[in-house]
Amino acid sequence: MGTELADILDAAAQGHFPAPDGGVTVVPQPSSRDAGVVAFTAHSVVFTDENPVWVRRILASLDCDPLAAAMNPAFLRALLDRTRRAMDTIDLLTVASPLAGEPPLDLTEVGNADHPRRIRAGKRRDELRVWAADGGIVILGRGVAGRWETAIEVDEGHRGRGLGRALAAAARHLVPDGQPVWAQQAAGNARSVRAFQAAGFRPVGAEALLTESGGAGRGGPVSST
Incomplete structure (x- = not known):
């Protein structure tokens, strides 16, 4: 080891x-x-x-x-x-291998997004990139030990239609350099857990991340940090 x-x-x-x-x-x-x-x-x-x-x-x-x-x-x-x-x-704590080709839904990369999810992610990750879909966003950035991490969020009116799964799957196409992509889900956030596992993320363990004072909290029930 x-x-x-x-x-x-x-x-x-x-x-x-x-x-x-x-x-x-x-x-x-x-x-x-x-x-x-x-x-x-x-x-x-x-x-x-x-x-x-x-x-x-x-x-x-x-x-x-x-x-x-x-x-x-x-x-x-x-x-x-x-x-x-x-x-x-x-x-x-979950991880997935990268996938070749285009993501399974239409995405538009946005710069300097002021979405609350991006602001929270910026406190924990570097080299952030943000893409918007109709009804949600997907974020990639370098987190713990430089690993690529993703976070997603689905708008209230678009939940229950498979968009979370599609956004999580999109991260596997968007991660650069052929690297694996990691994601964390609160254990009680069953929607998020199901979405990521349906997108091919496999559980590898549990993680307790200690943040510096003033770190951001978790998001809503169909989001993933």
Whole structure:
């Protein structure tokens, strides 16, 4: 397994995961912006610039199943207090391979979009690009450890028609350089989870992203960050 978060994520995108040994790997933050936890099957990765000795001491002190310790609320609370950061939800982390050809719907790229979804995404991702469709938008940008991430949003009047699935599928055609594209969905956002899985995104784990103070919150019920 790689020793940097980007290496671990790249391997996971190809279907190669940390050994399901109940362990926790602690790696440095890939940037000053991004810290948090990714939980794979029976193995978690904590990415933080805090002392690994402190991380392991807190984990060992918890009265809980060791397999779930890194996502235990007590550990996340301690990490938030230690780093003076904030978080929203624990997300389902999904990934999809790129697809050749044009997206399955008409899109228009827009610059300097003032859509609230773009504003929120701009606080967590770099190199943002935004496309508008009739009734929704799709966003691509570089997020955690430089990975390409997508977010979508469907307008209220266009929900229930498969547009979310089409927007998520479009991201697979739009991602540059033949790279995989990642997406996070709040676990309770069933519409978003269904849309991304129908578009070919496969679950790889869970992610708790710790944001710097003032970070943006989650969107509506058919959106994905």
